[in-house]
Amino acid sequence: ELKVEQNPLFLSMQEGKNYTIYCNYSTTSDRLYWYRQDPGKSLESLFVLLSNGAVKQEGRLMASLDTKARLSTLHITAAVHDLSATYFCAVVYTGNQFYFGTGTSLTVIP
Amino acid sequence: NAGVTQTPKFRILKIGQSMTLQCTQDMNHNYMYWYRQDPGMGLKLIYYSVGAGITDKGEVPNGYNVSRSTTEDFPLRLELAAPSQTSVYFCASSYSSVEQFFGPGTRLTVL
Numbered sequence: 001e002l003k004v005e006q007n008p009l010f011l012s013m014q015e016g017k018n019y020t021i022y023c024n025y026s027t028t029s030d031r032l033y034w035y036r037q038d039p040g041k042s043l044e045s046l047f048v049l050l051s052n053g054a055v056k057q058e059g060r061l062m063a064s065l066d067t068k069a070r071l072s073t074l075h076i077t078a079a080v081h082d083l084s085a086t087y088f089c090a091v092v093y094t095g096n097q098f099y100f101g102t103g104t105s106l107t108v109i110p
Numbered sequence: 111n112a113g114v115t116q117t118p119k120f121r122i123l124k125i126g127q128s129m130t131l132q133c134t135q136d137m138n139h140n141y142m143y144w145y146r147q148d149p150g151m152g153l154k155l156i157y158y159s160v161g162a163g164i165t166d167k168g169e170v171p172n173g174y175n176v177s178r179s180t181t182e183d184f185p186l187r188l189e190l191a192a193p194s195q196t197s198v199y200f201c202a203s204s205y206s207s208v209e210q211f212f213g214p215g216t217r218l219t220v221l
Binding site for chain 2: 098
């Protein structure tokens with residue numbers, strides 16, 4: 001069975017702190033995506049990781065991919081309130097089958 | 111560019127009714143997708159299309175149908191609505207399945 005697991009599911013962190021969200025997947029894939037969703041809103045694409053060892057950074061967010069371990073991480077540096085949202089990873093199988101994780105709900109506390 | 115647009119934004123259906131959710135993109139993307147998102151969950155792929163005239167099933171296609179007669183439009187049809195289809199439906203498009211752009215969603219309730 002194909003699985004995409006994220007942890008933690010809920011994360012409450014103080015402003016200025018660092019933290020990492022983990023995304024594990026069960027079957028080999030060559031593409032992994034990270035998205036952000038604000039409450040009641042649609043999804044916003046953050047990163048597309050296309051190869052083993054890929055690392056991408058945008059502002060306080062950095063994503064990496066280890067295809068051998070079937071693991072991606074989303075690292076948050078010096079969190080600010082504006083980063084409060086739900087973050088999803090998604091993995092692509094057999095060309096175009098997207099499978100999403102259940103999401104990590106992040107709350108940044110002043 | 112309007113990007114990906116979806117109509118309607120909200121809809122309430124009675125059990126057994128039918129409806130079509132509309133999705134249009136103006137970015138000339140070849141790939142289009144339909145997802146559903148249940149409360150507190152991630153998205154599940156219903157159907158996708160890699161170009162006009164070509165569609166394929168995703169993870170949860172039962173109870174839905176799609177068509178892709180043009181590059182721009184990818185409607186999702188619910189034939190006999192059931193309470194289990196209460197969800198938020200998102201359409202997305204991409205060029206060659208790299209970065210996806212999502213529509214604003216349709217919130218559907220089946221009573």
